[in-house]
Amino acid sequence: MTQSNPKTGAADVVAADLTLEEKASLTSGADFWTTKAIDRVGLPSVMMTDGPHGLRKQAESNDHLGLADSVPATCFPPAVALGSSFDPELAERVGVALGVESAANDVAVILGPGINIKRSPLCGRNFEYFSEDPIVSGVMGAGLIRGIQSRGVGASLKHFAANNQEFDRMRASSDIDPRPLREIYLRGFERAVTQAQPWTVMCSYNRINGTYASEDRWLLTDVLRGEWDFEGLVVSDWGAVNDRVVGLPAGLDLEMPSSGGRTDAQLVAAVRDGRLDEAALDLAVGRVLDLLRKAQARPTVEGFDIDAHHALAREVAGRSIVLLKNEGVLPLARAATVAVIGAFAEQPRYQGAGSSLINPTRLDTALDELRTLSEGEVSYAPGFTLDGSGDAAALTAQAVAAARAAEVAVVFLGLPASEESEGYDRDHIDLPPAQLALLEAVLAANPVTVVVLSNGGAVALPFRDRVPAIVEGWLLGQAGGGATADVLYGVVNPSAKLTETIPLRLADSPSFGNFPGEFGHVRYGEGLLVGYRGFDARELEVAYPFGHGLSYTTFSYGAPSATLQASGDVLVELDVTNTGASAGREVVQLYTSLDGSVVQRPPRELKAFASVALQAGETGRVALTVRREDLAYWDVRLDRWIVEGGDYLIEVGASSRDLRGSVVVRIEGDPVVRPLTMESSVADLLADPVAGPVAREAMAAVFGGGVGMDAAGASMMANDEAMMKMMASFPIGRLAAFPGVPVSYDGIETLIAAANQARSAG
Ligand code: BGC
Numbered sequence: 001m002t003q004s005n006p007k008t009g010a011a012d013v014v015a016a017d018l019t020l021e022e023k024a025s026l027t028s029g030a031d032f033w034t035t036k037a038i039d040r041v042g043l044p045s046v047m048m049t050d051g052p053h054g055l056r057k058q059a060e061s062n063d064h065l066g067l068a069d070s071v072p073a074t075c076f077p078p079a080v081a082l083g084s085s086f087d088p089e090l091a092e093r094v095g096v097a098l099g100v101e102s103a104a105n106d107v108a109v110i111l112g113p114g115i116n117i118k119r120s121p122l123c124g125r126n127f128e129y130f131s132e133d134p135i136v137s138g139v140m141g142a143g144l145i146r147g148i149q150s151r152g153v154g155a156s157l158k159h160f161a162a163n164n165q166e167f168d169r170m171r172a173s174s175d176i177d178p179r180p181l182r183e184i185y186l187r188g189f190e191r192a193v194t195q196a197q198p199w200t201v202m203c204s205y206n207r208i209n210g211t212y213a214s215e216d217r218w219l220l221t222d223v224l225r226g227e228w229d230f231e232g233l234v235v236s237d238w239g240a241v242n243d244r245v246v247g248l249p250a251g252l253d254l255e256m257p258s259s260g261g262r263t264d265a266q267l268v269a270a271v272r273d274g275r276l277d278e279a280a281l282d283l284a285v286g287r288v289l290d291l292l293r294k295a296q297a298r299p300t301v302e303g304f305d306i307d308a309h310h311a312l313a314r315e316v317a318g319r320s321i322v323l324l325k326n327e328g329v330l331p332l333a334r335a336a337t338v339a340v341i342g343a344f345a346e347q348p349r350y351q352g353a354g355s356s357l358i359n360p361t362r363l364d365t366a367l368d369e370l371r372t373l374s375e376g377e378v379s380y381a382p383g384f385t386l387d388g389s390g391d392a393a394a395l396t397a398q399a400v401a402a403a404r405a406a407e408v409a410v411v412f413l414g415l416p417a418s419e420e421s422e423g424y425d426r427d428h429i430d431l432p433p434a435q436l437a438l439l440e441a442v443l444a445a446n447p448v449t450v451v452v453l454s455n456g457g458a459v460a461l462p463f464r465d466r467v468p469a470i471v472e473g474w475l476l477g478q479a480g481g482g483a484t485a486d487v488l489y490g491v492v493n494p495s496a497k498l499t500e501t502i503p504l505r506l507a508d509s510p511s512f513g514n515f516p517g518e519f520g521h522v523r524y525g526e527g528l529l530v531g532y533r534g535f536d537a538r539e540l541e542v543a544y545p546f547g548h549g550l551s552y553t554t555f556s557y558g559a560p561s562a563t564l565q566a567s568g569d570v571l572v573e574l575d576v577t578n579t580g581a582s583a584g585r586e587v588v589q590l591y592t593s594l595d596g597s598v599v600q601r602p603p604r605e606l607k608a609f610a611s612v613a614l615q616a617g618e619t620g621r622v623a624l625t626v627r628r629e630d631l632a633y634w635d636v637r638l639d640r641w642i643v644e645g646g647d648y649l650i651e652v653g654a655s656s657r658d659l660r661g662s663v664v665v666r667i668e669g670d671p672v673v674r675p676l677t678m679e680s681s682v683a684d685l686l687a688d689p690v691a692g693p694v695a696r697e698a699m700a701a702v703f704g705g706g707v708g709m710d711a712a713g714a715s716m717m718a719n720d721e722a723m724m725k726m727m728a729s730f731p732i733g734r735l736a737a738f739p740g741v742p743v744s745y746d747g748i749e750t751l752i753a754a755a756n757q758a759r760s761a762g
Helices: 020-026 079-084 088-104 134-149 178-196 217-227 244-250 262-272 278-296 306-320 366-373 392-405 433-445 480-488 532-537 682-687 691-704 711-719 721-727 732-737 745-761
Strands: 154-160 173-175 200-203 233-236 322-326 338-341 378-381 408-414 449-454 469-472 521-523 555-557 561-564 570-578 584-594 605-614 619-626 633-635 640-642 646-655 658-667
Touching: 020 262, 020 278, 079 088, 079 134, 079 306, 088 134, 088 306, 134 154, 134 178, 134 605, 154 178, 154 217, 154 278, 178 217, 178 633, 200 217, 217 244, 233 278, 244 262, 244 278, 262 278, 306 480, 338 366, 338 392, 366 378, 366 480, 378 392, 392 433, 408 433, 433 449, 449 480, 469 480, 555 584, 555 646, 555 658, 561 658, 570 584, 570 605, 570 646, 570 658, 584 619, 605 619, 682 691, 682 721, 682 732, 682 745, 732 745
Parallel strands: 154 200, 173 521, 200 233, 338 378, 338 408, 408 449, 449 469
Antiparallel strands: 322 469, 555 570, 561 570, 570 619, 584 605, 584 646, 633 640, 646 658
């Protein structure tokens, strides 16, 4: 039948047109980067390749760890930088450019964004991720996906899920309790999937609570499709498949890269001997066919504008630089004499190592760009070498002489490339001692010193009290040198903010002691208290808090107002005024908390943010929406999201520790109806809004009436605070057995029945 009915390709091929062997073959790669073609029915092969902050299409030899060269492409700022802009529209514009470059290179799916939570500053891949906060990660990831897919190219949201370290990443089980799993580690994925519907989701290498992500039906099917309505295809991370016969029916549609036919044959055998339902294979095949159809519908793109994309990369890098500290030194006067010190000024670190390694179309250096913008003299001394070679004393002496002769010293420090890579983690957060020693020498020679950092993960800044200005440059992509010069000279007014806390010491970070685990398990012992949630809960001092970032201008905040919308969302509005002399941008942040919650909550959690551009003196009305679902906690008793009722404190501010105003909003809670049982606690019984009052009355009646306690005893039990505290967690059914409590089991059953009846009636 299929032979006599030639098809025209993905447009009209369905699973039924294919043999069992063809179907199995379609659900794994042909090689490193492409899916299999089936010529008999005209199915094309399509390419899926990295990602995420540029296109990495390897020309000849293939590997997935960035070893072999790839075609030139624009290297945009990696997520660590882009995230700091707190601007999803900017991310979307980067996405559009990625989509264009992918389309121009005939790439169907670009493998990104990566939105895993930065659980520890040590994770080797933090440079590829946006934040320690799920809302920032999800919103920024969604922006990037929207942009990419607007050009008819698919995104691949990765690494799903709980892949928060590189150590033992292909085997280790991330052991996470349900609340942090839902509220921290899955929340960003949920946001990106529901808001941007990526063509593909890439499952991670690791296990979650013992089950490989690639075999986790709960994760890949129940949650991803059942709860979030994901419509696309699930692809394995490269080599993440453990047992394909288990993975496919769990929801893994496509194995990458090729298994050389070995696992295809396993699928065929499993269908033949009844271990695998062919319908599960058909479902996966259908999703591959969908992907091929989408890819074939992509409009043809001939090349891309290298200059325009480089200019965009520079703009984005400028929006990504975080001004950590500035005691009047920046911006530099154009006429100032400047000593540029540090090898990174000439040999930039602009991206991290591994599968995201882009071959840039060009590369700016900060030194050249500073010289272009300067009207004074700009000297240069490397101060150190990137590989640690050379005569340290001589290099330092040269740097000190340059610093002494200049009005300002700008010292470029950073992490060596070898310390930040996919595949392994750091084991400390310190800058190299040689660089720190150099900085001390320069500072002694010229206290007017600016430090510019190049690092993909947070580093300790022991010098921060002694240096008048610190610029966090992260890894800024190929145009980072120009953007750094723009910020240093005030051509661009810095506006980015930290999406991760910079701790004083590694030992302060919440995951310390629970990272990276051992013997195949990593226990997420800090639970919900990840990142700033943990630093705030423990009232720890930090070097720079989550959300921090300065500007060359200043902003004042008006009082916020909150209005409950018909949808249940809360609209928060406030005026923000640029009170300084230069145009600038402010990232306004909104945090919520709920006092007296029934569940553990961090002191405050980010729920919304906005990046607002304001001219000098201008006042702008800023509107932020707190989505009702973002107020929800994961209720482990009911296994679902619950919005707890109560008076929520909404705080707005310039950082998580620079809160400028607040407003309280009363939120109606979701009904939580759980029938009381003999296992329910006295507190459960009394706290229930419907059953509580009835139970109190019933208690008085039962205790006072039929079963031996007098009215005074009953009232003491009900009213005495200490007694009630003691009794609160007592399971109701055990009261009867407790010595001295003259209540019969039957009496308690009567009480519960009365309460349940009152509740169902009410
Ligand atoms: C990485 C992915 C990447 C893939 C293909 C894996 O090692 O974890 O992020 O997309 O390789 O290069």
